[in-house]
Amino acid sequence: MSNLVIRLATTDDAIDIAGVHQISREFAYRPILSEELLNAQTLADREKYWKEQTTLASFSDAEIYVAEYSEASDDARIVGFIVLLKHKDPNGFDSGDRVKGKDADGEIDRIYVHPDFVGKGAGKALMCHALQRLKALECKKAFLWVFEANTTAREFYQAMGFSTDGDRRQIKPYPHDLLYTRTL
Numbered sequence: 001m002s003n004l005v006i007r008l009a010t011t012d013d014a015i016d017i018a019g020v021h022q023i024s025r026e027f028a029y030r031p032i033l034s035e036e037l038l039n040a041q042t043l044a045d046r047e048k049y050w051k052e053q054t055t056l057a058s059f060s061d062a063e064i065y066v067a068e069y070s071e072a073s074d075d076a077r078i079v080g081f082i083v084l085l086k087h088k089d090p091n092g093f094d095s096g097d098r099v100k101g102k103d104a105d106g107e108i109d110r111i112y113v114h115p116d117f118v119g120k121g122a123g124k125a126l127m128c129h130a131l132q133r134l135k136a137l138e139c140k141k142a143f144l145w146v147f148e149a150n151t152t153a154r155e156f157y158q159a160m161g162f163s164t165d166g167d168r169r170q171i172k173p174y175p176h177d178l179l180y181t182r183t184l
């Protein structure tokens with residue numbers, strides 16, 4: 001997709017990000033999550049959430065990037081997004097099993113691509129951008145958590161240079177996550 005641009009998200013993107021999040025989550029997690037967990041948040045909930053997140057991002061250690069695809073100059077649409085976090089203290093930023101990145105100090109918190117655009121390079125473009133950005137922020141190692149059952153995403157992460165040593169966590173009522181890391 002040559003006409004794909006990766007750029008920093010703004011609050012004006014919140015509704016489009018929420019739409020991609022909702023449909024991509026449904027696409028990826030229907031085989032993994034119960035109906036109750038899948039439908040725990042409405043599209044309106046997500047719009048509210050992403051309005052807050054895009055507003056807060058400039059005041060926190062989070063950065064949100066969108067992949068914008070256009071066929072003509074006036075029809076740009078958001079087809080994916082990624083959230084990265086720079087953790088100053090990789091082992092001290094949260095307690096318990098909520099977040100754990102071992103000695104990694106850069107986190108890929110979320111990545112979602114609209115199902116119509118899966119397999120066309122948007123995920124790779126977003127991930128490459130995020131990894132470059134974490135490196136520029138002087139992170140040495142990146143980590144992420146993924147549902148163990150999300151084999152598509154796991155294969156994508158492996159293609160992007162991440163690997164796992166099998167370290168798991170569970171945030172109930174969700175299923176187990178696997179930890180993936182890579183050097184930057």
Ligand SMILES: CC(C)(COP(=O)(O)OP(=O)(O)OC[C@H]1O[C@@H](n2cnc3c(N)ncnc32)[C@H](O)[C@@H]1OP(=O)(O)O)[C@@H](O)C(=O)NCCC(=O)NCCS
Pocket residue numbers: 024025027028110111112113114117118119120121122123124125145146147150151152153155156157159160
């Ligand atoms: C995971 C996801 C972000 C990948 O994005 P994508 O745009 O489909 O990935 P790309 O087309 O950019 O693929 C990038 C590379 O990963 C590889 N890849 C992607 N999916 C793969 C799969 N299922 N099996 C093997 N390789 C895969 C591609 O072959 C490509 O490798 P290449 O560069 O050597 O050609 C996307 O599928 C998605 O949004 N899934 C639903 C949401 C989700 O599960 N998010 C992760 C939550 S933890």
